[in-house]
Amino acid sequence: MSDPRLYDYAASGNCYKVRLALAQLGIGYERVPVDIFAAETLTPEFASVNPARSTPVLELADGRRLPESGAILVHLARGTELLPDDPFEQSQVLRWLLFEQSELLPVTGGLRFRLVTGRLSPDSAPAQARHAGGVQMLGLLDGHLHDRAFLLGDGYTIADIALYGYTHVAHEAGLPMDEFPAVQAWLERVAQQPGYMNDLVPYPPNARAGAGRSIYE
């Protein structure tokens, strides 16, 4: 079996989650860099890789492809210690993957992207609505982690990887992380796990509003 391919954007938290899981699982892969803001997800070639034009996309050695970071995390972690065997615990992992994408990411990573790249100013109504949502969702997470080492309890799983991806840079969205001490302690615990690495890069100049061409314009 040859290595899988990862269609990847270095500054994407969703892509970083997959790179982190691959590193922690010791899985080799071919990295295919996709420059989102140079319109590289807008090409017909990329549409054939993923019609939704999102990254990351995992391509298996046999050519089958899987988009959506959460689905990729489950696919990679099945049968490893990063995904519990117990069906109820697996369902709880999925619950956190879904919560992260639909509730947490828009008000943490989504806010950070829009502020850092000049798509929203901090005092605009949409930025303030996302900020308020971020405070609420990080508060929820803080309550959950108050008496737990990791999202599922004692064991580190892909649920932690999924929520770590954007939460560890949520301060760059202006979110008041010192109000969430349990989240901060959990971020530190994640960073101490075997095989941990962090290769998330800042958004490059062409990600700034008006500078490039992408699905975000």
Next chain:
Amino acid sequence: MSDPRLYDYAASGNCYKVRLALAQLGIGYERVPVDIFAAETLTPEFASVNPARSTPVLELADGRRLPESGAILVHLARGTELLPDDPFEQSQVLRWLLFEQSELLPVTGGLRFRLVTGRLSPDSAPAQARHAGGVQMLGLLDGHLHDRAFLLGDGYTIADIALYGYTHVAHEAGLPMDEFPAVQAWLERVAQQPGYMNDLVPYPPNARAGAGRSIYE
């Protein structure tokens, strides 16, 4: 084993998905109605059921609880024909569950909710942005279903249930469903599946903007 409980809101597409799966799997359950807009998810009691204050929540006979409709669908369908055994196909199911919650629902069900309950007027900028997103996402779905009977191909799965929940009422958001013939044909195929039922109800008067008290105020 006694039956599971479902904390449920009759007008929620996310809750309807779970009710549909329970019906098609022939699983009996106790329905616990939660009147979202009468502030019933804002109580301390409901916070102990689900700190995120969302519905649906599945409560197993042993008292363990699971929120997030997509996670509940997987939990119920594991080991049945509604969820493939093949790991890659299971990952594809997850990919659609994640896509629905983060990309499709906000611009279909989320738009419908805001328009029907008077939270947005159709000509407002946020409504028009969601409308444009809805056209785009339904177009994606239409392309995918062009040469497939169901999302995974030949077999009906919980991915179909998850996307059906809000897509079958997307016309109530003013979305131009006749532009998506493959989606319409798929909606009809879903409605012909064994055990299909539809008990989604319209939003009640207290769901109107300003009429009740809920997480949406």
